[in-house]
Amino acid sequence: MDNSTAQIRLRLLSLLGRAFVGVLLLSLFLFLFITAYVLTYYSPTAYLRFPLIGHLEGYYLGHGSWDGVEAVFQNHHEFPPEYTVLLDEEDRVILDGGLASVSTVGSIFEFGAHDLRLRLQANGKNIGTLVMTNIPIEIRARIASGILVPISAISLILAMFLVVVAFMLMRRFVNPLADVIFAARSVADGKLDTRIPVSGPQDLRGLSDSFNEMATALERSDRERREMLADIAHELRTPLSVIRGRLEGIVDGIYPAQANQISPALESVYLLERITDDLRLLTLAETRQLHFEKRNFDLGELAKRVINIFDVEAREKNISLSIERSDEDLTVHADPQRTEQAVSNLVGNALRYVPDGGKVWLTVARENEGIVLKVNDNGKGIPEADLPYIFDRFWRKDKSRARSTGGTGLGLAIAKQLIEAQGGKISAGNLSEGGLQVTVGFRK
Secondary structure, eight states, X not given: OHHHHHHHHHHHHHHHHHHHHHHHHHHHHHHHHHHHHHHHOOOTTOOOOOHHHHHHHHHHHHHSSOTTTHHHHHHOOSSOGGXXXXXXXXXXXXEETTXXXXXXXXXXXXXXXXXXXXXXEETTEEEEEEEEOSOOHHHHHHHHHHHHHHHHHHHHHXXXXXXXXXXXXXXXXXXXXXXXXXXXXXXXXXXXXXXOOOOXXXXXXXXXXXXXXXXXXXXXXHHHHHHHHHHHHHHHHHHXXXXXXXXXXXXXXXXXXXXXXXXXXXXXXXXXHHHHHHHHHHHHHHTTOSOOOOEXXXXXXXXXXXXXXXXXXXXXXXXXXXXXXXXXXXXXXXXXXXXXXXXXXXXXXXXXXXXXXXXXXXXXXXETXXXXXXXXXXXXXXXXXXXGGTTSTTOOSSTTOOHHHHOOSOHHHHHHHHHHTTTOEEEEEEOTTSSEEEEEEEEO
């Protein structure tokens, strides 16, 4: 796992590194392009500051005029004077090539397209212009270096800082992403117990949490699928064994081909049919493919019909079966046939687990904004640890209970799906005085 994660992390770092290097190369190209442009062309309106500018402005402030200013050029070697022209505030030539004795002195200077003009100021007022004309490449390089060297130094420091920050950000983002990618591959390979540590920025932490929740759900779904297949195989094995044993006995002459010998096999066939029908119904309800014909009906009257259906069975077991309903309007909008099937499963389940002499009672009343039906019994109830699972497939309160008394284990699961598929709610809890209470609610 560590090697695989390291490889993924290395690939991500390589990808981000290539992107970062690409940005740096592009920046370098632009920098070199600008440098080449500066060495070749200058905007006539450029405003730059060089030591010579300061000396000229200082001379003017000290003398009050430009008289004798040629001495500044003789003592200053930053730029060869032959490439400079000093103008007054009206753009008249004061010095040309560092000389005041040439014929152009006193005339209006005509600026060329690539002349470099450096404004001279004193006390906030324009006192003249220093013009650089026909500057050779080495002089331009010296001028450019005065501009570009400080910028380059600052850019280098910023680049180093950005490299450090980028490396820290890459580690902060790459490590969580590498963990997510590796975990996703592990889950795809069937390792559903894979989880990833929650780290990194908030968005990546949310991604890690979501992934872990997804993996947990997949693992639970896979476990339930395996358990369901095992339960189905277990449920089908016993009736198939009975059918096979009886038929083989009749074929081998051990049992006579009489009704009393065939009846157990036929009962097992009925059981198989009931199990397959229940499984089909449950699957259709879970996938929301079951058709419902909804209409308004009285939930209290439906509960009475269910009581009448189970009245004989309750009498045989000496169990009191009754209903309590309010006089309010108990009309709900649902499928009466499917709802009756769900309530019948709940009542049948209660009668199955209530001992002889016990009681089962139903209550139907309006609560808040809905109609609530409760199926109560005075049996032993359900351990609190088992309550979240009683609506699961093939769950039985008593795991060792025989099928003849324990049912198929699908009744409560079917009831839950039939109720919830119609927009209702179903829940279960233990009564304070003992026994189980299953609550079914529909919105008015």
